[in-house]
Structure formats: structure tokens, C-alpha cells
Amino acid sequence: MATIVVEVMLKPEILDPQGQAVAAALPRLGFTFAKAVRQGKCFEIEVDGTPSAEQLSDIERAAETLLSNPVIETYVVRVGA
Amino acid sequence: MATIVVEVMLKPEILDPQGQAVAAALPRLGFTFAKAVRQGKCFEIEVDGTPSAEQLSDIERAAETLLSNPVIETYVVRVGA
Secondary structure: OEEEEEEEEEOOOOOOHHHHHHHHHHHHOOOOOOOEEEEEEEEEEEEOOOOOHHHHHHHHHHHHHHHOOOOOEEEEEEEOO | OEEEEEEEEEOOOOOOHHHHHHHHHHHHOOOOOOOEEEEEEEEEEEEOOOOOHHHHHHHHHHHHHHHOOOOOEEEEEEEOO
16 A cells, blocks of 8 residues: 655745745744745545556646646645655 | 645544545546545745754644644654755
8 A cells, every 4th residue: 555645736926825824923933944835735645555657647647637726736746655 | 945844634533525525536537546535734834054953843843833733633744855
């Protein structure tokens, strides 16, 4: 059983009010490390066994068509533990 | 400039209707690879330079207090590119 993680983030040129709210809240709580924060979605997809090349290209297509909106979002596919 | 990624996922025992909706939609679109899908949030936090041990422990505390609800969610902190 492998876990594939698809991370979907807004493109850098798209305004991200959720990330801005987090970036504004951090200093109020005493955390000063953040220069910028962006918030996105992630999907943990469980597949049987080690994912084949065909499955990975299927996952890429699913990430592009169902999991993200390619007009405003980018995605990264990662094979997890 | 380093990017720290905080992934926040619902605990396995917590119902995840968003993930279930994705898992139900994938076969309708012809994708049969997924055994289960869970959806979560991710935060990309930009910090100056290489994060120090102190900054990383600050980020852990921020992830626990602001970015996640430890009653129903778990988080993972990853140092990205």
C-alpha cells in the first residue's frame, strides 16, 4: 500500500486571502518566522502496492482534471511512504 | 529563502466527506487507482535563509496552535526546496 500526495496550491499571481490571514495571525501569537504564507489543499491517495508508471500518469491526469483548477492552481504529485 | 510545508490532515478516525467525494468521483471519470482518498490543508511558509532549530520548533508550535486543531487533526512539518 503506497500513499500518493497531491498538493494543490494557488498560482503565485492569484490572491490568497487565507494565507494572508494566517500570515497576519502568526505575529499576533508571537511567531515572527514567516515572510509569507500560502494555503492550499492536499490529497492523500492510497493505491495498492507500488504505483506503476501508468498509475502515476493517471494520477497526474486526475490531479489536472479533478483535483485542481489549472486556470488558477498548480499541483505537485509526490509518492509518499 | 526556504519554504516550510505544514500538512494538516484529519485523523484517520475522523470522517472526511471531502475525501469521500473525491474517492467517489474518480471512478466516474475513469480513474480506478484509488483505494481511499483523504483531503487536508497545506501551508507553504517562507522563511529567510535556512531555518534554525529554534525556528523549526516555533513552526511546530504554530502548527499545533494556529494551523491545526489537535483534537481532530494531525500535522507534518517538512522543510521544502
